[in-house]
Amino acid sequence: MAETVISTFLNIGRLELERAGIRRDALKEEVAVVTGGASNIGLGYARSLAGAGANVVIADINAEAGAEAARVINEENGRDCALFVKTDVTSDEDIKALAAKAFARFGKVDILINNAMNMRLNGKILESPISDLDRSYAISGRGVALAVKEFVPAMLGRKHGIVTYSATQFHYAPPMIGGTVYCAGKAAATSLIMSLANELGPAGETGVSVFCLCPAGVMRFDPSKMPPPPPPEPGEPERPEFDFEALAKMMTTPEQNGAALVFSLLRAEELHGSGLIHIDVFKAMGHPFSESPTVAAEGVPQFRRLSDMDLAMVFCYMGAGFE
Template identity: 80%
Template sequence: MSTVNTFLNIGELELQRAGIKSDAFKGETAVVTGGASNIGLGYARSLAGAGANVVIADLNAEAGAETQRVINEENGRDCALFVKTDITSEADVKNLAAKAFEKFGKVDILINNAMNMRLNGKILESPISDLDQSYAISGRGVALAIKEFVPGMQQRKHGIITYSATQFHYAPPMVGGTVYCAGKAAATSVVMSVANELGPVKDSGISVFCLCPAGVMRFDASKMPPPPPPKPGEPERPKFDFEAFAKMMTTPEQNGAAMLFSLLHAEELHGSGVIHNDVFKAMGYPFSDPKPVEIPGAPQFRRLTDQELTMVFCEMGDGFAS
């Protein structure tokens, strides 16, 4: 575990193991929305660990302030800035940009990662306000951030825009979450349309791509409670195998390494994207368990195969010529 004492539930960065140099992003400044938790936190810490300055934009003030403190302490330099931001608010995003430019002078990398993961119901069973909020974070929020940070990238002919989305087509029955998928579809439409607006990287200097996470969470099977006793007349529930479930997950630090590897290859990915698992493969990254995992008692849970993930992703296209 990291030597920094924190409530953020972090582990050691994986940059060295993934072959990413500690100065690979020296001189770059990145904004990570939703950067105070799980995947975004892994991205922000990894970027700072590879020499970048990072701006963390998140609704959660307590975790955001702690993220700033931890990143500065880990790196022994004043390289992190937290700005409390509701990404759906134009005023908040303008304030985020003002604070980022004031401290670091420019922004080179925009990672649109924020989402409210509880907006995950079915259309027929959810209040319409859930769908509004899903679109607001994933569509409006992404567009607001792009409008603040991309003009500077255009001036300097240097920049990368990326975002986190995997279920952006329609909700597969295995995973569900129609309201969530609709928001991710909005993000995909906004970001990939901007890729098209910007055109080839050789002209704009700006690369745009999607990084699709899958099963990212630090999961401690030993802390999971036993199943509740069955109600009278109900059969006993099968015991959920949390150990097997934990094996399916990858950590925020591993995904941070995958993001940095992808950022280093952003020009090749422009107008399209890549799945975390395929990035791990490209890095020659050792998986703890590369085989599909069946979970006794919960057959609906298993690691998605790369092919399935690719099918989720396949309609995004081959990317634009750079």
């Protein structure tokens, strides 16, 4: 059972909001809940939301990293804008306690970022215990459903809200990524979120916008410090040295993805019912975030809205950022 949860918490960099043309008060008065907000993408999201003026509630299973994330965010913004609530998103009691604490502290929740996942639940289905698949569905399906059911009714009541989900481009597992167990769980939540957009109806009428946002290969690492490949299994051919320099160039940072999230939230009504790849948001921002050839390639300087058919295609093979 892959119970260990990865935390890349201390690996943080300068926020990208200014370079993306986002004002520091763009989300003033808004309150956001970020599940899995204690590390990597979620932390980049939480820091960027707070940097754009929002109050943030970090809901994460990792108590140590979550508390430290809230401390850092409060410190870097010079205001008491971040709250950490230890939360296992698969637990109804935890989600209810999260809502109670968020409402007690900030009075409302306007933005729900469903981002939590245990990235170690990434095995092949034939080689994994079924409990891994149960957990993948629990975090990605049940966890998202519980949060949606807890927070969306009040958003509808106030006619003001946004719900997003950190989707993946990999809705079946390409060989280089692996992870049937991961991909199956992620697909469950994407289906739930995209269907929720239809279930709620036009955002212009309900005031609540729902869309999926696929982060784009987010990992920060020093290529020179990466370990050599593990020795081959008996009978397996010698493993080639991996080109970490090339991989590092393809990757984007949590702060870049955080800026892309805020940029998208500011256009949420327009994006209602869409699946969106961060690479396209980077293009729309006109921002030279990544040297990835796909980002540098010519593109329409606006959101590429994905139709249902596009989504089906994108989710069926490796997406734009990984060509």
